Amino acid sequence: MISIERTPWREMVNHAQATYPNECCGAMIGTIDGENKNVVHAVALDNAHEGSQAARYVLRPEDLLRADREARERKMDLIGIYHSHPDCDAYFSETDLKNSCPWYSFVVLSIQQGRFHHANSWLPNAEQTHADKEELQWPES
Amino acid sequence: MARILIPTPLRQFADKKDTVEANGATVGEVLADLTTQYPNLRKQLYSDEGKLRSFVNVYLNDDDIRYLNKDATPVAAADTLSIVPSIAGGRKGI
Numbered sequence: 563m564i565s566i567e568r569t570p571w572r573e574m575v576n577h578a579q580a581t582y583p584n585e586c587c588g589a590m591i592g593t594i595d596g597e598n599k600n601v602v603h604a605v606a607l608d609n610a611h612e613g614s615q616a617a618r619y620v621l622r623p624e625d626l627l628r629a630d631r632e633a634r635e636r637k638m639d640l641i642g643i644y645h646s647h648p649d650c651d652a653y654f655s656e657t658d659l660k661n662s663c664p665w666y667s668f669v670v671l672s673i674q675q676g677r678f679h680h681a682n683s684w685l686p687n688a689e690q691t692h693a694d695k696e697e698l699q700w701p702e703s
Numbered sequence: 704m705a706r707i708l709i710p711t712p713l714r715q716f717a718d719k720k721d722t723v724e725a726n727g728a729t730v731g732e733v734l735a736d737l738t739t740q741y742p743n744l745r746k747q748l749y750s751d752e753g754k755l756r757s758f759v760n761v762y763l764n765d766d767d768i769r770y771l772n773k774d775a776t777p778v779a780a781a782d783t784l785s786i787v788p789s790i791a792g793g794r795k796g797i
């Protein structure tokens with residue numbers, strides 16, 4: 563299960579709404595206790611996709627490296643990645659799957675008409691062929 | 704010995720360490736030593752064909768080794784290697 567605390571959740575939703583109708587992306591930092599992950603900090607990252615960002619996002623690995631360093635400095639862990647789906651459900655698309663990595667939780671925020679609608683978390687496999695849904699809790703959920 | 708930063712989800716395959724040291728004069732040799740020390744890491748980093756998985760990037764300090772000399776990039780004892788995934792996506796099909 564992954565839980566997101568109030569402050570990072572607000573930042574993630576604000577980020578996703580501010581970038582609408584484009585997709586946003588970022589990293590989630592926090593703690594892990596067995597199967598339970600707790601997100602304490604959200605790190606907004608640039609969508610580096612060249613071209614329309616209405617339906618695509620790309621994370622620069624060097625940005626992710628910086629987020630990992632920030633997590634280490636905070637004595638925490640890089641837990642996952644978030645991105646938004648503007649005017650679309652929070653499913654894990656074929657594009658998400660084929661460009662994923664099995665090491666992190668992937669939280670998808672559905673933004674409908676510019677406002678947060680719902681969210682899901684996904685755990686893709688190493689072969690990038692399947693993603694399991696992960697229980698997700700946020701403050702208003 | 705070079706230092707290798709292990710991403711959180713892979714620490715379970717490296718005796719729960721966040722940083723490990725490995726020997727080698729090149730990136731390829733250091734990674735080979737890493738996966739010899741921690742064989743369970745190999746499946747996480749390499750495909751069955753023995754190639755680095757498509758989503759795995761290796762950084763030597765702040766530089767992506769793809770833009771250096773890839774596996775043959777020289778490594779000094781003071782260097783740090785980081786394992787960083789490629790991540791992208793989007794709501795529409797590819």
